[in-house]
Amino acid sequence: MTNNNKFIAITGAGMLALALSGGVQAHGDVTPQAVDIQGLDALGEEWLDQNPYGEEYEKRDLAVEVGASAYNQNCARCHGLEGVSGGIAPDLRYLEPGIDGDEWFKYRVVNGAVRDGRVYMPKMADYLSQEALWAIRAWLETKYVQE
Numbered sequence: 001m002t003n004n005n006k007f008i009a010i011t012g013a014g015m016l017a018l019a020l021s022g023g024v025q026a027h028g029d030v031t032p033q034a035v036d037i038q039g040l041d042a043l044g045e046e047w048l049d050q051n052p053y054g055e056e057y058e059k060r061d062l063a064v065e066v067g068a069s070a071y072n073q074n075c076a077r078c079h080g081l082e083g084v085s086g087g088i089a090p091d092l093r094y095l096e097p098g099i100d101g102d103e104w105f106k107y108r109v110v111n112g113a114v115r116d117g118r119v120y121m122p123k124m125a126d127y128l129s130q131e132a133l134w135a136i137r138a139w140l141e142t143k144y145v146q147e
């Protein structure tokens with residue numbers, strides 16, 4: 001098997017796993033899964049520019065744990081299990097740690113991605129709390145891969 005074929009086979013297996021674990025939906029449809037954010041500091045309605053659950057956060061471990069499951073339930077069907085993208089959407093493991101990555105993360109989850117009237121990514125902040133989304137960001141940072 002060439003490397004290329006291997007990649008396709010692995011991606012296929014990932015898609016199958018996703019299909020079995022909750023149903024693949026057309027882009028744009030959102031069935032948000034409730035995220036249990038108990039124990040994390042409440043953040044209010046106003047969006048922050050920087051992750052309040054960053055590396056310095058005293059309950060970072062909890063944030064990462066909450067984020068891992070929130071990601072798998074709400075983002076993985078497009079961005080891939082464990083953040084490893086099969087190519088449908090960007091591989092979020094490359095998102096820069098720290099404030100630069102935070103700002104871009106916030107921009108996308110708040111605004112989604114719409115091109116030519118087509119929804120490529122829904123405005124996830126309409127469905128998930130700021131707490132849940134920053135927890136996802138905290139988890140993603142632990143998966144960071146330098147380009």
Ligand code: HEC
Nearest residue numbers: 027028074075078089090104105108113120121122124136
């Ligand atoms: C319906 C599919 C879909 C879902 C669900 C989805 N995304 Fe996305 N996301 C995309 C696509 C497609 C893009 C690329 C948009 C573009 O570049 O125009 C994207 C882009 C992004 C980006 C910018 C990445 C970059 O490298 O520029 C971030 C950050 C992001 N998504 C985070 C999330 C998070 C966090 C969730 C879950 C809470 C999520 N997305 C759920 C499809 C999705």
